[in-house]
Amino acid sequence: MFIICFADADHIDGLLFNSIYDVSKEYKEVTSLKIPSDNVISFKNNIRLEFDIFLWKKNPFGFIVSAGNDTDPHVFVLSYSDYKSKDTSYIELTYKDRPSIISIPVLDKDQGWRKWKKVVLYFEIENQRIGLSFDDQNIIWYKEKTPIPNKMQFHFGGTSFVVEPPRMAIKKIIFNRDNNETISWPLDENNGAIVHSNYDNGNSWDGSVTNGTWIKELHTRWNKIHTQRIYKNKFKFIGNDIENNYVIYLLGDSLYHYDINKKEISEVFPFSYLPNDNYLYHYNPITKKVFAMHGGGGSRISSYNKKTNSWDNFMDNFESDGLYYTSNILHNYQNGDTYSLGGYGWYEQKNILQKYNDQSFKWDKTKYKIKNGENFFPRCKSSLVFDQETGNYYLYGGQGNESGKQQQGFRRLNDLWLIDINNLEFNQLWIDSTQIVEDYKSNFQKIALSSKHKTIFKILSDNRDNENLNLYVNNTTKMAVSSFESRNFEYFDVQLSSNINEMNNVNIVHFESLDFRDELLIVVLNKKEDKDYLEFYTIHLPIIRLTNYEKNYARFIIIAIILLAVCGFFFNKNQNYVEESPHPIDLINNKKTQHIDISQYILDKGITISLLNGFKIWKNGNLLDSKEWKSAKARELFIYIVINGINGVSINKIHDLFWPNVNLESARNSRAVAISRIRKIIAPYEYLLISDNEKIKFINDKELFIDFRNMIKILERPFTIESKSLDDPIMIYGKDGLLPNMNLNWVKSFRLELYNKINRYAKEYGEVLILNKNWDKLEWIGNQMLYWNEFDDFGMRYVVFANKMNKKEAMSFKIYNDFSENYTTKMKEKYSIPYKNIIDFNIKESL
The missing domain is CATH 1.10.10.10 (Winged helix-like DNA-binding domain superfamily/Winged helix DNA-binding domain)
Known part of the structure; x- marks a missing residue:
């Protein structure tokens, strides 16, 4: 189980494939996926395979998917070719000894991170033809009397003789056999090497992954994307070039452009520092130039010329009055104006807004309006982010107080402001609620704001480099997260590396939100074997944190596998039976299912x-x-x-x-x-x-x-015990599910997909209830699951166990006995799990 920290968890499913160029110490092998892992998929007349794919980098060539069997291991290969055109790649289908029978162009602009496209393959024995469709375009058919085997195993990322995938991600693999039966592999796991199918007639349908990266993993831990050996610890973050996806920074005597998409250094320029150490370096996202100004305020803005490695408008003999140290810099994207806000000097914080005059080279004090709120407190060191959609800034906290006087005692402010720099209006979203911090050496923090996700992120530490104000952490970063709306910080840990010894007392020198990538970035200095390294780590948004329940659930799965092996029986229902009877009656205890009436939503x-x-x-x-x-x-x-x-x-x-x-x-x-x-x-x-x-x-x-859309939106979010009402999805789904009176084939696939989602939600909810010992609610959950499918094994367990724990042992055994007899009568085989095993198993889980 996992808990989402903010926003909706859209686009977090899928499996990321590492290519031959990604093999490193971290990824020792390339990625492959076999479906099923130890079986074949058989069909009579036709089969349709569809899946979602994005190609996250144009190179290299690779095999998307292939299929074969023991008799013919090379039935077909669907490959990706990147080398035929500068702005276009191709998806090509090879069938047996006939290369490139179908070739579909894919423009570069349609490739990239999370640019999901649908691939559909058709195999028709009766018509002896093969079809391919990409991105919902017309089906291209190959009809040259193509003999098609009716049994195949599918290999994503390779063929029977070589594993060589492109840089791709796959999700929502769906097979439709003979226009009737649907089997799907959502690829919504967040760890492990097993890919679970919705086809519950045993484990033989599960797939196996080698060296894959689950996209959900990218949302649960920091992922290293860049390592650079350094000889001087003189790192300075400069800014982001959003159009080119560059992270711009200084290191030593060089200016670097790091391409966050390609995960490589794109450009390096020699850099001449100004002779005055009090000058600070920034990036102007409008002019796309590095500029410098005196940290104490009042100086000219000097622009760096990369071609000549020199500075324009620098005044060597300038002396600052030192009133505006650690102020914030804002840019007006409409007219290019530059502003300075706040700052500290001579024992006093400021709340002054200054506008730079590029004619007189002076900073002019500028009035602003407080549209909402009483007072913008004097401050410095605030966290600031520009909102690309609205053209406004969000400003959070900083160090200051009501008067700005040092003798009053400065504190860490926690107010939030929306600044309309075009109209010079300040709107207060949160009022300050802090008190004077007596021991300011504890609980240091670095803060990043996301304007896109309307979220505040903090990294917390008890240790800090007092000279550069950088945080020291070990293998885990302690984080606090709150949305702009809730003002409710959640605290949790995010792992930096699976190798504890690799991350010992690392120095976090920078932390920010890369909204153009939906990621957070931290830059750390790390010492390994007496060598210094600069390392970049990202975590994808939305952040998902694993709970303790994840460990319990993993243990649950392991024990369940042991029980299955001992009993020699697969618990779950037959999928065909679900399709024929999507809303079976409750055969257990005749309790009525609860349902949220649609009338409350009628517009x-x-x-x-x-x-x-x-x-x-x-x-x-x-x-x-x-x-x-x-x-x-x-x-x-x-x-x-x-x-x-x-x-x-x-x-x-x-x-x-x-x-x-x-x-x-x-x-x-x-x-x-x-x-x-x-x-x-x-x-x-x-x-x-x-x-x-x-x-x-x-x-x-x-x-x-x-x-239906409302239901899907709820179920696509990761299960979270913090939800306001965990019962709502089950009550909205009701008894009959999706379109119960429509028996069209295309309805069945949607119906089954929704059933699988709500059933999985109910299972996760049930396990939480067991841990919390909420037996009445557990019985209710079990009953709902049995309404949906009278042979739902988890539903029966929950009802049986809940009655047992409520000291209704006779009822518990009767429910088990009725379920077992009904199963034997209709399924024509004995239900082989003894009552005692079910009780003992769940008791262990509840301890």
Whole structure:
């Protein structure tokens, strides 16, 4: 189990593949994934494989996926070629001895981190053809009487004779066999070498990973991205070039541009420091120049010329009055003005805003308005971040007090401000609630603000380099995190390295949020074997922290595997049975399931759509009669577009699904008629239905509520015990699940996917309840799971164990006995786990 620290946990699933160029001390092998690990997937007539992929770096060449069997280990290979064009790569399909039977171009702009694209492969025995589709484009078919085996094992990242993947990530692997049965591997794990499938008829469907990196891992720990041997500890962070993805810093007598995307030093320039050590170096993101100014304030702004390795406008004999040390620098992105805010000098903090005059080379005091709040306290050393979307700054805390006088005692402020630098307005979001800090040597911190995620991050330490104010930490960074809205800091640890001896008393010299990458960055100085190194570490946002429950859950899995081996039986239900009966009745104790009524979400103005427990649609609060549709096809198409989410569905896919056996012109006409009918039904809200880039979408809007989308959003967040109501997802799902009265094949895949998500949520919730010894709620959870599937093994265990712990031993045994007898009657085999094993197992987990 894991807990998200802020925001939604979008785009955190998937497996990252290391290429041959990524092999190092950390990654000793390249990545491969076999599905299933020790089996083949068989089918009668056809099979469709689809998965999501992003190519996070253009090189090198590699094998995306291949398949074969014992008889023919080389059925097909889907490869990635990067070398044929400067701005385009290619995905190419080779079948047996026929190279590149299908080749699809992939532009460089469509490659990159989290630029997910869908790949679909079609194998049709009856038609003897193979198809390939990329990014929901038209299917390209190869039809040269292609014999296709009906049994294959799939190898991502390699072939039967070599493992050589490109730099890619994979998630949501789905197989559809014979247009009926769906098996999926979400790749939503956060550790381990096993890839779990949704097909619960035993472990033989699980896949195996070699040397992979789970994307969730990148959200749970610091990941080293750069190591540089250094000979002088003179590091200075300068700034970020967002357009080029550069982190700019000084080290020794050189200026470095580090490409955070390519994870390599892109450019190095010789750098001449100014003769006055009191000058500080900054980066102007507007002019894209390094500039310097005296730390005490009042000096000219001198710009660095990289070509000549010299400074413009530097005045050698300048003497500062020393009033504005450690002030903050702000830039007006509209007109290029530069401001200085606050600062310390002569025993006094300031709250003065100064604007630099590039004609007179002076700093002019500038008035600003306090729009919300009473007073902007005098301060220095504040944390500041620019919001690219709004053009405003966020400023947090700093060192100061109400008067600015040192004799009053300075303290670490914790107020938060929104600064509109264009209109010179200060808006207070948090008031200061601190007291005077008597021992300022304890609990030192470095702070980073994320304007994109509206979050404050702190790294805490009890040890500091007093000369440079850098933090010392060992293998773990202690962190505090709060959103701008909640003002509620959570405290937790994030690991720096799996090797404890490698990170002993390292020096954190810089910490910031890279919003353009959705990452946090720390820069550390580390000594290893008497050699000094500069190291960059990142952690992806949103941060996920593992709880103690993760360890318990891992132990739970290990014990469960032992029990399975002893009993020789796979616990879980048969997947086909779930599809045929998605909402079985409760055979245990006749308690009714609880369900959140959709009526509380119905909009007085707008469209409300319910897909859970049956399809219904309201317009301006009025339920529409099903007869108004007039066309069943239009109604089904509407549901299909809605259920595919905000990304929409391609027009070609709609044609293939709804009008598969007609020519293209007829399909277009039929689609146009159906879409016209849909628009009439939802008018005047037809603007919600759009056609964009050969896709049809039902967009999100304040005048739209869809219970299915709301449910998916909840379940895609990592399970967290801090949620306001852990019962809500289960109650929203209700008894009948997704579209129970629609038996179309495409509905079944969505229904099964949602069932798997809510079932996994319920399992995680149940384990937390066992740890917390909440037996009544555990019984309720178990009952809900048995409503969804009468053979849900975890549901039965939870109900049985909850009654046992509530000292209802007779009821506990009766429930187990009824479940066992029902299983034997319908599944035609004996339920082989004894009652005592279930009780003993759960008792161990609750201790």
